[in-house]
Amino acid sequence: MIRLLSTGHFAIIGFLWLASLFIVSRPFLPCAGETVKDREGAIRSDKAKMEKSDRWVYNDVKSGFSEAKKTGKPLMVVLRCVPCLACMGMDTSVLLENPKISPLLDQFVRVRLINANSLDLQKFQFDYDLSFSVLFFNGDGTLYGRFGSWEHQRNPQDKTTASFENSLRGALEVHRGYPKNRALLAGKQGKPVKYRTPVDMPGLKGKFRDELNWSGEVVKSCVHCHQIGDSLRLEQRDRGRTLPLSIVYPYPAAESIGMELEASYPLRLKRLASDSPVHQAGLRVGDFLLGAEGQSVISAADLSWVLHHFPDAGGKLELFARRGTRTAVVQVDLPAGWRLKSDVSKRVGTWSMRGMAFGGIRFVDLSDSERRTLGLTGDKLALKAEHVGQYNKHGAAKRAGWKKGDVLVGVESLRSRLSESELIGLILQTHSPGKKLPAQILRGRKEMNLQLPVQ
Secondary structure: OEEEEOHHHHHHHOOOOOOOOOOOOOOOOOOOOOEOOOHHHHHHHHHHHHHOOOOOEEOOHHHHHHHHHHHOOOEEEEEEOOOEOOOHHHHHHHHOOOOOOHHHHOOOEEEEEOOOOOOOOOOOOOOOOOOEEEEEEOOOOOEEEEEEOOHHHHOOOOOOOHHHHHHHHHHHHHHHHOOOOHHHOHHHOOOOOOOOOHHHOOOOEOOEOOOOOOOOOOHHHOOOOHHHHHHHHHHHHHOOOOOOHHHHOOOOOHHHHOEEEOOOOOEEEEEEOOOOHHHHOOOOOOOEEEEEOOEEOOOHHHHHHHHHOOOOOOEEEEEEEEEOOEEEEEEEEEOOOHHHHOOOOOOOOHHHHHHHHHOOEEEEEOOHHHHHHHOOOOOEOOEEEEEEOOOHHHHHHHHOOOOOOOEEEEEOOEOEOOOHHHHHHHHHOOOOOOOEEEEEEEEOOEEEEEEEEOO
16 A cells, blocks of 8 residues: 655655666676685785775774774675675675775775674674675664675676665765654664674684684684574574574565565666566556655665564555655555565575475475476476585585485475475474485486485
């Protein structure tokens, strides 16, 4: 349902402005988990270069906040996993200060963080699976917004900065409106946390220190951001619990609710699935997204933050949109289980969940032509074991008799077509560790029964 508002209402979110820049789509290249060959050398080289910079504060958030308070500038904190190939092109473009973004960067105090060891988890809450993320703050600690793009995860050499440029503009616009716009920022602030820093978390505590070991093996002393999410999930499983979908599908992309966004600020709707909740609510291609759940949004990452905290059970998601000169409050009715539509197959954190849900198998959905070869219809479950792990918990499926190429056609009562991502969530939210689920497979054309070990 759309409720139209007067143009005067738009003054409430008057710091939002319009832009229409586009990201050029790129083919999928290496996965997010790939790293440079000399990881140790990459980190030390980055340190040597950045410590000499008079334009960046290196690995010192406290100094960044102090400088932002003193100068009145907004603070941007770039979190970058240096050894990871993902987002390398983006990182290079930002560090070399592309002429397009240099004038924007000059308006910020800039901090570069390369590890998560002593990260303040109350302030720094974002998509931990990304290897390049940015958080924008006021010097008093108020968060303005988040940036993190999966476009650059798909192509590490992609140096397109349109989405980042527009997020910078959005953050500056928010800064100019502060503190009058404080109410629109309240929902963006970090939520209460159980652990103050990553090194306080189970699985990491006692293994890592607050600081990197520059006199020894620095790579082994580094807490990677994705280990935060891994630790949250492992803590639940070690206690014999099922997993809430919010940690199986963290920070859902806009595609999870049926829309694709352009790299503009405000966010412009590029595509809408015809049967999606957002289309049924009345949104259309070309509409601008100005806010969500009472919060301003300066990037797709801000929308993902809102979705991350939306109930698994569904409900009415409130979006603020603009079409032409009119603004509207749009009530999007998200059904129960909406989060299952998130695609987590390329996330580095999903590898540990494959061990939990499948005993170490990586599944891919069979194509229509592959299905026809096996006499399977398009509406049925048909997930091929593309990889079967060999060791420890990731070797449990192999020990249960699974082989690469096996096709899963049934598990318990599930027979309808599902993606690997959907199946991970369905299993981990309903089954605690130690279960062995009855599974039906095809090995070649031979039907067999195996067990799917849940850990």
